[in-house]
Amino acid sequence: MNASNFVEGVDFTxxxxxxxSVFFLIGITxxxxxxxxxxxxxxxxxxxxIEGHTGLEILWTVIPTILVVIMFYYGWTGYKxxxxxxEGAMEIEATGQMWKWTFKYPxxxxxxxxxxxxxxxxxxxxxxxxxxHSLYIPAFRLKxxxxxxxxxxxxxxxxxxGSYDILCAEYCGQLHxxxxxxxxxxxxxxxxxWLKSSPDLSNEPPGLxxxxxxxxxxxxTTDGTRLVGPSFKGLMGRxxxxxxxxxxxxxTVDRDFITQSITEPNAAIxxxxxxxxxxxxKDILSDEDINKIIDYIQTLK
Ligand SMILES: [Cu+2]
Numbered sequence: 001m002n003a004s005n006f007v008e009g010v011d012f013t014x015x016x017x018x019x020x021s022v023f024f025l026i027g028i029t030x031x032x033x034x035x036x037x038x039x040x041x042x043x044x045x046x047x048x049x050i051e052g053h054t055g056l057e058i059l060w061t062v063i064p065t066i067l068v069v070i071m072f073y074y075g076w077t078g079y080k081x082x083x084x085x086x087e088g089a090m091e092i093e094a095t096g097q098m099w100k101w102t103f104k105y106p107x108x109x110x111x112x113x114x115x116x117x118x119x120x121x122x123x124x125x126x127x128x129x130x131x132x133h134s135l136y137i138p139a140f141r142l143k144x145x146x147x148x149x150x151x152x153x154x155x156x157x158x159x160x161x162g163s164y165d166i167l168c169a170e171y172c173g174q175l176h177x178x179x180x181x182x183x184x185x186x187x188x189x190x191x192x193x194w195l196k197s198s199p200d201l202s203n204e205p206p207g208l209x210x211x212x213x214x215x216x217x218x219x220x221t222t223d224g225t226r227l228v229g230p231s232f233k234g235l236m237g238r239x240x241x242x243x244x245x246x247x248x249x250x251x252t253v254d255r256d257f258i259t260q261s262i263t264e265p266n267a268a269i270x271x272x273x274x275x276x277x278x279x280x281x282k283d284i285l286s287d288e289d290i291n292k293i294i295d296y297i298q299t300l301k
Contacts, residue, residue, distance in 0.1 A: 003164060003185075004140035005157040009078030011141065017071050082142070085155035089121035096126070096133030096146040096168060097279070099175040100215035109195060110213065114166065114183040116158050117191035123155040130279045134170035137183060143169050158185040173277070174228055178218055207296020210289050219278065222300050228277060230270050233300045241271040258294050 002008055038044070092114070093104040103111050103124075116122055126135060126146040133146040135154065139162075144154040168179035186194065211217050211232075219228040238253045248271060251257060260267055262285065265278035285293075 001160050003158065003160045003162070004137075004142065005159060006078070006082060006141050007139075009074075009081070013071070013074045013078045016074055020067055020071070082154065085123040085153065086121050089123040089155055091123045091125060094124040094126050094135060094146070096128050096135060096172075096179065097215050098130050098173055098277070099168075099178040099218045101135070101166060101168075101179060101181045102213070102215070105195070107195065109198070113181045115191060115194045116183060116185050117188050118158055118161055118185050121155060121157045123153055126150075126152040126154065129284060131172050132170050133168045133172050133179065136167045136169035137164060138167070139164035140183075145170065158183070161185050161187065175218055205292075205296045205299070207292040207294070210285070210293050211296070214281070214285065216293075229273060232297045235300065236294075236298045242268040243271060243275075244268050255294055258297060259290055262290055262293070 091106060094114075095102045095104070101112065103114050105111070124135065126144060128146045128148045128150075130148060132148070134143055135146055136143040137156075140156050140158070142154055142156055144152055146152065163182050163184045166181040166183055168176060172179070208222075211220075211222075221227055221231045222233055224231045224233040235253055235258070239250055240253055241248055241250055243249075244267070251268070257268070263282040264280055266275050266280070269275045281290075
């Protein structure tokens, strides 16, 4: 049994094209070597001027045309079913952002990795709040661009129990390689149990949960380590040099400054860090969420 319903069509087309290519690679190379030897100046001192040969010309036009049409036919019939998800497929929102995948299930469950019931069609609606990403599941032979502002989707039926890699196949910045996740294909019962289970967040500050959920900690740490962005440790009250409209100023970090840094990160750029990397979270986080995040940052002394 194949990992997904598309493995067969994609693999067949791949091996067909590979087979035809290898056949011609070997055929042409050997003919070329034979001609080099057979018609070298030593063996064939007087060159012959060969006029056209209609029969041959037709042959080498018709055969490649047929081969190309065959390759197109299998390529198209393998690709076309990927375009239309069946009615009733479970729809999951898959968000790629710098640098993390997030999957949102119909019942509202949110997860960093996919868990799917075997033999059920699934449709992934692909979203990006920042730059171009590409959701790639090699074992399922599927790859699709995740375009900011676009509404691409992809669908498949996972057919074999197991765990498979999910990658980002579009270089999307410094920590592109962090966009590694998995899809676990499980039985119906295990899936139902997983859906019901929720991670125990009772002891986790809500602000930390929000930092994880929104991929803030792909770029910021809570322990003082510098990543792509400044660490949140000791941020509140810190004296900082920032660039506002290109002018360097020293400010003291307070709630308003952090709020602005989250909603409009480019309004004040922390010196020694890159502008335009952080997405403005103005329309993504509510004021309440931002307050929870700041409450949590405040505890990181
Ligand atoms: Cu990416």
